[in-house]
Amino acid sequence: MIIDVHGHLGPWFFSGNDASTGQDNVRLMDAHGIDVQLVSSVEAVNYDPESGNQALASAIADEPRLLGMLVIDPRELALAERQLESLPSTFVGAKIHTHYARTSPRSGAMADALRLCAAAGLPVLVHTWEAEVVELAETVARVDDVRVIAGHMGGPGWRRSPSAVERTDRLWLEPCWSHAPAGRIRWVLDRVGPERLVFGSDSTLIDPGVTLGAVRAARLDAEEERRVFHANAIEIFGDRVVPGS
Amino acid sequence: MILDCDLLVGRDLDTARRQRPAELADTLREVGIDGGAVASLRALSFHARSGNREAHEAAVAHGWLAVVAVDLRDPLGAEAEILAAREAGIRLVRLAPERQGIPPAAPRVRLLARIATESGATILAEGALPSVAPAFVGLGANVVFLDQHFYDLGEFILLSRDEPGFHASTRLLGAPGAWETLLEHAGVERLVFGVRSGWYEISSVLERFHALGLDDVERALVGHGNLERLAGPR
Numbered sequence: 001m002i003i004d005v006h007g008h009l010g011p012w013f014f015s016g017n018d019a020s021t022g023q024d025n026v027r028l029m030d031a032h033g034i035d036v037q038l039v040s041s042v043e044a045v046n047y048d049p050e051s052g053n054q055a056l057a058s059a060i061a062d063e064p065r066l067l068g069m070l071v072i073d074p075r076e077l078a079l080a081e082r083q084l085e086s087l088p089s090t091f092v093g094a095k096i097h098t099h100y101a102r103t104s105p106r107s108g109a110m111a112d113a114l115r116l117c118a119a120a121g122l123p124v125l126v127h128t129w130e131a132e133v134v135e136l137a138e139t140v141a142r143v144d145d146v147r148v149i150a151g152h153m154g155g156p157g158w159r160r161s162p163s164a165v166e167r168t169d170r171l172w173l174e175p176c177w178s179h180a181p182a183g184r185i186r187w188v189l190d191r192v193g194p195e196r197l198v199f200g201s202d203s204t205l206i207d208p209g210v211t212l213g214a215v216r217a218a219r220l221d222a223e224e225e226r227r228v229f230h231a232n233a234i235e236i237f238g239d240r241v242v243p244g245s
Numbered sequence: 246m247i248l249d250c251d252l253l254v255g256r257d258l259d260t261a262r263r264q265r266p267a268e269l270a271d272t273l274r275e276v277g278i279d280g281g282a283v284a285s286l287r288a289l290s291f292h293a294r295s296g297n298r299e300a301h302e303a304a305v306a307h308g309w310l311a312v313v314a315v316d317l318r319d320p321l322g323a324e325a326e327i328l329a330a331r332e333a334g335i336r337l338v339r340l341a342p343e344r345q346g347i348p349p350a351a352p353r354v355r356l357l358a359r360i361a362t363e364s365g366a367t368i369l370a371e372g373a374l375p376s377v378a379p380a381f382v383g384l385g386a387n388v389v390f391l392d393q394h395f396y397d398l399g400e401f402i403l404l405s406r407d408e409p410g411f412h413a414s415t416r417l418l419g420a421p422g423a424w425e426t427l428l429e430h431a432g433v434e435r436l437v438f439g440v441r442s443g444w445y446e447i448s449s450v451l452e453r454f455h456a457l458g459l460d461d462v463e464r465a466l467v468g469h470g471n472l473e474r475l476a477g478p479r
Contacts, residue, residue: 011292013318013322015318015319015322046258046290047256047287048255048256048291050263075261101258101261102258
């Protein structure tokens with residue numbers, strides 16, 4: 001069973017990527033054996049959470065294998081609070097992007113956004129790049145009860161990720177990246193343990209095969225595979241992410 | 246009449262602020278600006294086709310000039326948008342390499358500028374002149390540099406001798422004498438009134454426009470005529 005905690009739904013602005021509907025997500029999931037995908041709205045991340053989150057709710061309403069991640073811009077917490085008040089049951093978590101929301105993981109605004117998510121009982125996927133993975137961990141450690149996945153586990157800063165998970169036991173690492181340096185996943189797994197790595201693909205921006213290939217190249221044992229591909233996700237998000245639930 | 250060559254509607258990622266067309270129209274009315282050339286932040290940030298539709302609808306609703314904004318992260322889509330603009334009779338194309346994380350020196354910027362020029366469009370270019378101008382040099386392009394700063398005014402004037410289609414927006418020409426220097430050395434046809442109304446302090450530019458002492462002909466060219474010439478017939 002594979003649960004993908006890092007998906008997106010909507011059109012991308014890169015030439016040659018025509019994925020734009022939920023059916024496109026499902027087609028890629030089927031091609032790679034992914035059972036459930038947690039998706040955030042491309043429109044909400046790259047432009048406007050007000051219109052984007054709303055559009056995502058409609059787009060996944062009839063697609064039980066896609067579950068929503070509410071995009072929160074830490075500079076617009078009032079909007080996030082309003083959207084949380086009427087959050088559809090198809091949403092299981094939140095997504096915060098540091099770059100597009102122009103918000104550092106170290107900032108007070110990020111801490112406030114994480115508090116809001118903790119109060120709502122929503123785990124959060126936060127984009128991290130380079131040192132942000134450690135900076136995010138430090139903020140997570142200061143916010144009670146929040147559970148956070150460090151998206152991309154720092155991207156090119158992946159060697160910092162073990163240092164990040166040392167700072168709090170409420171941070172997990174998610175490894176998707178358009179690059180796949182040899183040995184990266186095994187290097188991280190051996191340092192953080194299988195309890196702290198959770199699979200994500202960044203589909204439909206990146207074909208799921210890129211990160212799946214990188215993870216499989218680490219030759220996971222049975223327990224690592226169980227943890228990384230689904231058990232950790234269920235532990236973080238609950239039974240709602242179990243296929244068919 | 247005064248037209249702003251640099252109108253933007255939608256949500257701005259840098260500030261998380263929104264400006265809807267009706268709000269912009271109210272703002273323009275309050276300060277005595279009669280309209281301008283409107284582009285969509287949705288098109289620049291997320292989705293060119295639907296954003297350009299939004300800009301076109303705003304232009305029709307408020308009597309503004311429509312601008313087609315392209316996404317340089319999608320060069321093939323950008324080419325399609327430029328060609329669609331030609332078919333629709335829209336002659337203003339906005340390029341924003343830095344906003345979209347594309348180096349202005351990337352080949353796609355120059356290639357798309359060439360396509361836009363060959364299709365008869367005027368390019369509204371974001372970005373500092375020293376960064377973005379090389380993409381347009383030698384193409385015979387009509388360009389309005391929307392972020393032309395007075396720091397780089399001398400470079401603009403030198404360039405303008407070889408580039409009859411290069412124009413500067415007024416927004417960042419805030420140094421004493423900057424407008425006058427440009428008018429003296431490049432000519433009144435090269436200065437285009439631009440503020441980015443609603444996102445930038447309009448009075449900072451509008452007061453200079455009123456205080457400059459332009460005669461009626463110059464005032465008409467800078468205030469609206471140059472932009473209308475570049476935009477072509479409506």
